[in-house]
Amino acid sequence: MxxxxxxxxxxxxxxxxxxxxxxxxxxxxxxxxxxxxxxxxxxxxxxxxxxxxxxxxxxxxxxxxxxxxxxxxxxxxxxxxxxxxxxxxxxxxxxxxxxxxxxxxxxxxxxxxxxxxxxxxxxxxxxxxxxxxxxxxxxxxxxxxxxxxxxxxxxxxxxxxxxxxxxxxxxxxxxPYVANTTWSALVNTGGLTKDNCAKKRVLILGGSGGVGTFAIQMLKAWGAHVTVTCSQNAERFVRGLGADHVVDYTAGPVEVPLAALDKFDLVLDNVGGSTERWALNLLKPWSGAKYVTLVTPFLQNTDTMGIADGMLKTAVIVASKALKHLAKGVHYRWGFFAPSGLALDEIREMVDAGQIHAxxxxxxxxxxxxxxxxxxxxxxxxxxxxxxxxxxxx
Missing domain, CATH: 3.90.180.10 (Medium-chain alcohol dehydrogenases, catalytic domain)
Structure with a gap:
């Protein structure tokens, strides 16, 4: 000290x-x-x-x-x-x-x-x-x-x-903000840790943004195999951060080349929109695999409908989707930012060890x-x- x-x-x-x-x-x-x-x-x-x-x-x-x-x-x-x-x-x-x-x-x-x-x-x-x-x-x-x-x-x-x-x-x-968001999504919601991440297959949809670039580095430091989607212009950039496989979303429907790959243990979705229609099909069924999306309608619902009605609608949406996909053998989850000094303590050690770069x-x-x-x-x-x-x- x-x-x-x-x-x-x-x-x-x-x-x-x-x-x-x-x-x-x-x-x-x-x-x-x-x-x-x-x-x-x-x-x-x-x-x-x-x-x-x-x-x-x-x-x-x-x-x-x-x-x-x-x-x-x-x-x-x-x-x-x-x-x-x-x-x-x-x-x-x-x-x-x-x-x-x-x-x-x-x-x-x-x-x-x-x-x-x-x-x-x-x-x-x-x-x-x-x-x-x-x-x-x-x-x-x-x-x-x-x-x-x-x-x-x-x-x-x-x-x-x-x-x-x-x-x-x-x-x-x-x-810090992308670190706490990523930690909340992958660790708190996704259940990944440095002790269980080795050889896990993880797909990051939208890999060249703030959360994506941080997630690549953290997952690679923990031994995971990381596939990301990004534009062709960003491929060299994300590979430099450690991405094992890159799929160019500008070359056509990205779900086609992704479906040809081995199934994933976790999908982290930074894109939202229509991705939910096909992304959950990329997970290993009945293996505890999780789809975690950071693009949720929670705040939009409360902004447009008010606090009480917005929260009620949000609860109904997430519960119905979770039950629907659980019947197919995969877990559907929403990820949210969560401030945590303890998580930043762990990340500080990874930064000082050269595993994560700003x-x-x-x-x-x-x-x-x-x-x-x-x-x-x-x-x-x-x-x-x-x-x-x-x-x-x-």
């Missing part, structure tokens, strides 16, 4: 090119003397034009003894940030922000987006034992919390993990947040889009 306390050590500061005076100013900022901070916010849902920079965003405070305040060094953007900017999930997120009042909207805006964060702990709640001030950490921020496109963010200590030593903050910010396509400055959103909105990325917030990271 001594190495983790080196932030104020003169040799460490020298090698980082940071003066002791600058470091002192960096860490002396506290909630007792700050009430506002710089941030990018939205005051209504819409396109890129709703993004607004302000120096007067409300400074986060610790409300619960298990929380920490993190000074943001870098933030990663995800497709969900673009969707949330347009209002996706608004009904459910408002409920999570104020579960006692389903009609509460006053805390909805101004809304700070950004699901990935890498930074430095500035302040700890009274019950936080595992972390200390100046620890370098990373985390995936739940969509119902204020995001990382700000100078500071408050998180539960259970959502936070020590940052991999081998990564800069900019690279570290590319991993895949960053482009880095923007804090002043270029609208451009970063425009980049994510275009789609077809070959890695993550990252925003550099604080210049301490060099």
């Amino acid at each position: 001594a190495a983790l306390r080196r932030v104020m050590d003169s040799r460490w500061l020298f090698h980082r090119g940071i003066s002791r005076t600058s470091a002192s100013r960096f860490f002396k900022t506290s909630s007792s003397c700050r009430t506002v901070m710089p941030a990018w916010v939205i005051d209504k849902y819409g396109g890129n034009d709703v993004l607004r920079f302000t120096k007067d965003a409300r400074f986060p405070i610790i409300n619960y003894p298990n929380e920490v305040i993190v000074k943001v060094c870098a933030a990663g953007l995800n497709p969900i940030d673009v969707s949330m900017r347009g209002g996706y999930g608004a009904a459910t997120m408002s409920m999570k922000r104020d579960p006692l009042n389903l009609n509460q909207t006053e805390n909805e805006f101004p809304l700070i987006l950004g699901r990935d964060v890498s930074g430095v702990i500035m302040e700890c709640g009274l019950d936080v034992k595992y972390f200390r001030e100046r620890d370098e950490v990373w985390a995936a921020i739940p969509p119902w919390k204020r995001g990382s496109l700000a100078e500071f963010v408050v998180l539960s200590a259970n959502e936070v993990s020590l940052k991999p030593k081998s990564l800069s903050h900019a690279d570290a910010a590319a991993i 895949v960053v396509e482009e880095t923007f400055t804090f002043a270029q947040v609208p451009q970063a959103f425009a980049k994510v909105e275009k789609g077809h990325a070959r890695g993550k889009t990252v925003v550099q917030i604080d210049k301490l990271d060099t």
Whole structure:
């Protein structure tokens, strides 16, 4: 743990090119003397034009003894940030922000987006034992919390993990959200672990996106055989991450070449749409094989039908599909993002062991947040889009 306390050590500061005076100013900022901070916010849902920079965003405070305040060094953007900017999930997120009042909207805006964060702990709640001030950490921020496109963010200590030593903050910010999403889908829902994954056959539908590229690396580190679908232009990219077999979805109906392959133990679907009609036929029947999709109608249902009716419809849909496919000998499951510092602890070890690498396509400055959103909105990325917030990271 001594190495983790080196932030104020003169040799460490020298090698980082940071003066002791600058470091002192960096860490002396506290909630007792700050009430506002710089941030990018939205005051209504819409396109890129709703993004607004302000120096007067409300400074986060610790409300619960298990929380920490993190000074943001870098933030990663995800497709969900673009969707949330347009209002996706608004009904459910408002409920999570104020579960006692389903009609509460006053805390909805101004809304700070950004699901990935890498930074430095500035302040700890009274019950936080595992972390200390100046620890370098990373985390995936739940969509119902204020995001990382700000100078500071408050998180539960259970959502936070020590940052991999081998990564800069900019690279570290590319991993947590897709890592927690992938871990939830493959481990919590799919039942895969590093101890049972060897020789398992896994198909990733949509292998060149954020979740797909992370899943390839994690599964290969655990010894699985990985097949992915992607465009021909991305084939070299995903093979470089470890994919064993690649099927080009631009060459024709992708289900045809996939049906000619050996059956799979698990299918991870990042595409959705019509894939459910044929993807479950690619699984080994009566073997415990699972189809896990990350493309679900849950938030869309609650947005359009309200919380109660939307959740009821969602429950009926997933139950009917699960029973239908169970009769055919395969398991149908929905995967969801789940924040977990413990999962990030495991992933940190894999990163520092060289088994998982950050895949960053482009880095923007804090002043270029609208451009970063425009980049994510275009789609077809070959890695993550990252925003550099604080210049301490060099």
